[in-house]
Amino acid sequence: MKLQNYTLRYLAITLLLVIPIWAGIFYVLILDEVYDNIDDDLKNSKIIIVRHAFANKELLNSPEFGINKFTIKPLPKGQYSHKEEFSTLKEFMEYDNDNEPIRTLKTVFDDDKGNSYELIIKASIVEEDELLEDLFLALIGLYVMLVISILLVNRLLLKRIWKSFHVILDNLKEIKLGTGSKLKPINSSIDEFIILEKEVEKMLTRNEMLYASQKQFIENASHELQTPLAISINKLELFAENNILPDEQMMELGKITDTLNRLTKLNKSLLMLSKIENQQFSEEKNINFNELVLLLVEDYADLSDYKKVKITVTQNDSLHFMINKGLAIALISNLLKNAIIHNHPNGFVNFIINKNDIIISNSANNSPLNPEVIFNRFYRHTTTNESTGLGLSIVKSIINNYSITIEYLFTKNHQFKIIFPKK
Numbered sequence: 001m002k003l004q005n006y007t008l009r010y011l012a013i014t015l016l017l018v019i020p021i022w023a024g025i026f027y028v029l030i031l032d033e034v035y036d037n038i039d040d041d042l043k044n045s046k047i048i049i050v051r052h053a054f055a056n057k058e059l060l061n062s063p064e065f066g067i068n069k070f071t072i073k074p075l076p077k078g079q080y081s082h083k084e085e086f087s088t089l090k091e092f093m094e095y096d097n098d099n100e101p102i103r104t105l106k107t108v109f110d111d112d113k114g115n116s117y118e119l120i121i122k123a124s125i126v127e128e129d130e131l132l133e134d135l136f137l138a139l140i141g142l143y144v145m146l147v148i149s150i151l152l153v154n155r156l157l158l159k160r161i162w163k164s165f166h167v168i169l170d171n172l173k174e175i176k177l178g179t180g181s182k183l184k185p186i187n188s189s190i191d192e193f194i195i196l197e198k199e200v201e202k203m204l205t206r207n208e209m210l211y212a213s214q215k216q217f218i219e220n221a222s223h224e225l226q227t228p229l230a231i232s233i234n235k236l237e238l239f240a241e242n243n244i245l246p247d248e249q250m251m252e253l254g255k256i257t258d259t260l261n262r263l264t265k266l267n268k269s270l271l272m273l274s275k276i277e278n279q280q281f282s283e284e285k286n287i288n289f290n291e292l293v294l295l296l297v298e299d300y301a302d303l304s305d306y307k308k309v310k311i312t313v314t315q316n317d318s319l320h321f322m323i324n325k326g327l328a329i330a331l332i333s334n335l336l337k338n339a340i341i342h343n344h345p346n347g348f349v350n351f352i353i354n355k356n357d358i359i360i361s362n363s364a365n366n367s368p369l370n371p372e373v374i375f376n377r378f379y380r381h382t383t384t385n386e387s388t389g390l391g392l393s394i395v396k397s398i399i400n401n402y403s404i405t406i407e408y409l410f411t412k413n414h415q416f417k418i419i420f421p422k423k
Helices: 003-055 128-161 163-174 191-241 247-277 289-299 301-307 325-341 391-400
Strands: 070-074 085-093 098-110 116-124 285-288 309-315 320-323 347-353 357-363 405-410 413-419
Touching: 003 070, 003 085, 003 098, 003 116, 003 128, 085 116, 128 163, 163 191, 191 247, 285 289, 285 325, 289 301, 289 309, 289 325, 289 347, 301 309, 301 325, 309 325, 320 325, 325 347, 325 357, 325 391, 325 413, 391 405
Parallel strands: 309 347
Antiparallel strands: 070 116, 085 098, 098 116, 285 320, 347 357, 357 413, 405 413
16 A cells, blocks of 8 residues: 555544544534523513513413413412523424424513512524534535545645655666666655655665675685686596595595585585575576476486486466576476476476466475475485585575565475466
């Protein structure tokens, strides 16, 4: 989820919670203000009615509300409270043909002769249910308008503000170490983005220096280690050809040669892993994996014949992918070599090539592999000396550099599935 949409989501949720609370408080305040205004009007009506009653004694006997909306009833002799009492009642309204709320004032006053009278005044008030409904609709409209306004501001203003940030992101996607590429300058007045650009440039400079140092180390290590190993192996082979040593010593000499050969393979594998992880295989081309698989199967024909393993290739579709050719060869060859080595006589290795995946399965001579550790360096399920324990690590390192995934499944046979991204 994009940052601007992420913040917008929480802002919308906050509004959804805050507006109902605010609406409840607003409704209570409005209703209280309405009641207060009506009560003030009723008090004023009381003063006017009492004044007219003193001037016109006939008003002192008004038992019906009528059109005046008040009643005056004489009370028996006694002591009465002259406190004003307000209440809200329901009364049938002919116009609305329904019971509607009214506000009433009930009080007692005395005439000049000390006689007490009960005065009740009523006044129509705003219908609470209609007020609540109108307020609810108004708040819904307000909420919708707020969200729409925020969306518009988010699209127009925030998109413009975050433009420099997206430029930096796009630049980082295009950066490849070892190519000397640099960030494109941004045009922003926001301090945080300017600081971010400077820090990213510093980080890239440091990484370029580290990359150059590691690359130089790998190249030196490749030369300084491989050359002495090759020389030692050649000298041992020449020494063995002289046939001047007893058989026991010749066997020991053969073991030393085998150890040096394994060390050579191990050194090459480690160097290749370092190169892959440092992304030194930058040149890419559109590789036809159908042709590549057939070519590697032919190359490993001698090994498969020696191991008495049958290799079959099923092509359900044509598979092409942009990848470095050397890495593509290493990817397939490591899986193929493992499938042949960790097999049994009269076993099989099957390739199934689909449009977006390659399935490599082989007959098993042991139990399932542990899918959590099989791609770790130097993990070995068997003790064979033909494996360096780095083949699957190289495979994993290669697919990590691309949008490729690999899955392992055991169904009486070992199966690896390389899944390429759909075009």
